[in-house]
Amino acid sequence: MNSNLEDTYRHKGLRKQLVDQLKAKGITDEAVLSALNEVPRHVFLDSSFVELAYQDMAFPIGSGQTISQPSTVAFQTQLLQVQKGMKVLEIGTGSGYQACVLAAMGAKVFSIERQRNLFFKTKEILEQLPFRVKTFLGDGFEGLPTYQPFDRVIITAGAPSIPEKLIEQMKPNGIMVIPMDNAEGEGQTMLKITKLEDGSLKKEEFGDFKFVPMLKEIGND
Numbered sequence: 001m002n003s004n005l006e007d008t009y010r011h012k013g014l015r016k017q018l019v020d021q022l023k024a025k026g027i028t029d030e031a032v033l034s035a036l037n038e039v040p041r042h043v044f045l046d047s048s049f050v051e052l053a054y055q056d057m058a059f060p061i062g063s064g065q066t067i068s069q070p071s072t073v074a075f076q077t078q079l080l081q082v083q084k085g086m087k088v089l090e091i092g093t094g095s096g097y098q099a100c101v102l103a104a105m106g107a108k109v110f111s112i113e114r115q116r117n118l119f120f121k122t123k124e125i126l127e128q129l130p131f132r133v134k135t136f137l138g139d140g141f142e143g144l145p146t147y148q149p150f151d152r153v154i155i156t157a158g159a160p161s162i163p164e165k166l167i168e169q170m171k172p173n174g175i176m177v178i179p180m181d182n183a184e185g186e187g188q189t190m191l192k193i194t195k196l197e198d199g200s201l202k203k204e205e206f207g208d209f210k211f212v213p214m215l216k217e218i219g220n221d
């Protein structure tokens with residue numbers, strides 16, 4: 001086992017401090033805070049970053065991708081209103097960190113990654129952790145027709161538009177949290193989209209963020 005997977009008292013202490021910072025930044029949902037306190041973040045980073053793993057910062061994880069900033073993970077998770085047993089679809093597995101936070105909240109997590117190398121690297125790490133996440137190599141725009149419908153959909157890359165197929169794969173009263181490219185072409189606006197009983201969409205905006213782009217098709221880069 002990779003020694004990086006060890007979770008020491010020092011890591012636990014740093015994590016507790018990070019959770020206190022997130023509270024100070026306005027995260028109030030106790031279930032979200034408790035999940036962030038439970039999931040070790042250093043195991044998702046290259047060992048040279050271990051000391052920095054519990055800073056509220058994004059980091060490179062290879063293949064030109066990043067692990068989202070903890071406050072962004074907490075913010076998106078809080079908007080998603082996840083309850084135990086819910087089926088959650090994540091687009092953009094990346095490091096696997098966000099997926100584990102959702103699993104720690106008791107969700108059944110299905111996560112899609114389009115970058116082949118990153119997909120295999122993350123799969124190997126996830127297999128050594130106690131969080132149950134099903135991972136898929138594929139194009140998130142297509143969703144997972146075989147496993148639908150989902151209670152929740154979370155997109156962790158900057159989306160050019162609302163992916164139609166993902167809306168279709170959501171249950172009535174389902175919620176999607178999606179960072180949507182803004183008109184200026186600089187960053188994204190966080191949207192919470194609720195699919196109402198009659199199929200219409202209720203959209204609410206939650207501020208500006210910066211994500212790597214959501215791209216089509218599987219990539220080998």
Ligand code: SAH
Nearest residue numbers: 067092094095097098113114140156214215
């Ligand atoms: N949730 C991740 C954040 C990763 S960054 C974490 O916790 O670390 C966004 C990820 O989305 C990148 O890994 C990128 O390769 C992936 N991505 C971009 N477009 C995608 C698509 N169409 N389908 C699936 N994954 C995609």
